[in-house]
Amino acid sequence: MVTIYDIAARANVSAMTVSRVINNTGRISEKTRAKVKRVMEELNYVPNQMARSLVLQQTHLLFLLIADITNPFYTTLARGAEDAARKLGFRLLFGNSDENGDKEQEYMDTLLKMRVDGLLVAPAGDASLPHLETLRRHQVPFVLLDREVPGVESDIVLGDSKEGARQLVRHLSENGHRRIAMINGALTVSSARQRFEGYKEALKLNDLPYSEEYVLETSFGPRADLSEIDRWLGRMDPLPTAIVAGNNVLAVEVIRTLNARGLRVPEDISLVCFDDLASYAEIDPFVTVISQQAYQFGYLGMQMLIDRIRNPEEAGPWKKIVLPSELIVRRSVKAVR
Known part of the structure; x- marks a missing residue:
């Protein structure tokens, strides 16, 4: 392995001069800089990035x-x-x-x-x-x-998670829905909290009832076992006419669970969610969403x-x-x- 000492010996300069050329520090004449770079190319020298980072206090x-x-x-x-x-x-x-x-x-x-x-x-x-x-x-x-x-x-x-949730509930209300449920991420996550707050505020603003039975707090992440969502749907009596999903992953899982129960979106239950479903284009129908940038x-x-x-x-x-x-x-x- 070629070192800066090999370059220094070939270029007839000090190892410190070679280090300054590599790290672009210090005052060195253009003639010396060009000579050192030429020797580096001749010896196929690749700088040690870790050592260089220690000198510059930055790794990029x-x-x-x-x-x-x-x-x-x-x-x-x-x-x-x-x-x-x-x-x-x-x-x-x-x-x-x-x-x-x-x-x-x-x-x-x-x-x-x-x-x-x-x-x-x-x-x-x-x-x-x-x-x-x-x-x-x-x-x-x-x-x-x-x-x-x-x-x-x-x-x-x-x-703006709170405002997004308000828009989704308002859209459902304008389409005649009164029994609106929500499946959401854990409330220890700030975006889930804000979406839940927006959901409740929008129900109140649109004179719609709120029921704890219609809310499921789970995880935003995907799961192989959909039984939790299935049990939630089974507990609701009557079923909601619409569901707000706290993110796109939850929306997909709701659709899969509803399909397993023989229920269709939107014929049997309407569905809206946060964030687009670009990776799930095979799922029909396309879902009404709050699209974030x-x-x-x-x-x-x-x-x-x-x-x-x-x-x-x-x-x-x-x-x-x-x-x-x-x-x-x-x-x-x-x-x-």
């Missing part, structure tokens, strides 16, 4: 930790984050917590050992607080995506993170971006009398 390596890689919202978000990172000269690694706090902690421990320059994270839930405090103690910049964590101050990119979540979050890394003294107060969403009406809601 970032990490994106998302909550559910199977969710089309997060895959599109990841695309936006990667595009922004590459444009700004950084490389991006990915991790998936599966909505699991223990798995999230394992990733946090790993990225601290890797000396990444910063982290974009969609936290697993409120219990992520100590994980994020550890990052703060180690001075690792981070930006939260999609979810807040009480007690954590940071840059953040959010959607998933790509912009990742792109803007990455820009904020890199700004903190490059200009820590000039970045100013923590920034909070709330991206508006859009109601896309398709064929999953049946008008009722």
Whole structure:
């Protein structure tokens, strides 16, 4: 393996001079710089990235930790984050917590050992607080995506979950629905809390009844066993005329459970949800959704993170971006009398 000492000997300069050429530091004449680079090419020298990082105190390596890689919202978000990172000269690694706090902690421990320059994270839930405090103690910049964590101050990119839920319930109400149920993620996740609050507020604003029997709190992530949803449907008497799903993964699972019971959407039960179902195009009918700007979540979050890394003294107060969403009406809601 070729070392900087081999290059120094061939170029007749000091090892320190070679190091300065590699890291683009110090004052070196253009003639000497060109000579060292020519010798590096002749010897096919590849710089040791880890050693270089120790000198510069920067790896140009970032990490994106998302909550559910199977969710089309997060895959599109990841695309936006990667595009922004590459444009700004950084490389991006990915991790998936599966909505699991223990798995999230394992990733946090790993990225601290890797000396990444910063982290974009969609936290697993409120219990992520100590994980994020550890990052703060180690001075690792981070930006939260999609979810807040009480007690954590940071840059953040959010959607307006409460307003989105209100729009979905209002749309169902305008189509004559009065028995509207909701299946949602755990209320220890801020986006699930806000969607539940929006659901209840919209029921009240539209003079619709609220019943705990019509609400199922579960996980936003996918599951192989749909029995929990099936038991929930079996407990409701009478069945709702419409269901609001807290995200697209839950919407797909509701459709599968209803199909197993011989019920159709929207003929028997109407369905609406958060986030589009691009990866589930085979499911018919297409679902009415609140569509969020998933790509912009990742792109803007990455820009904020890199700004903190490059200009820590000039970045100013923590920034909070709330991206508006859009109601896309398709064929999953049946008008009722």
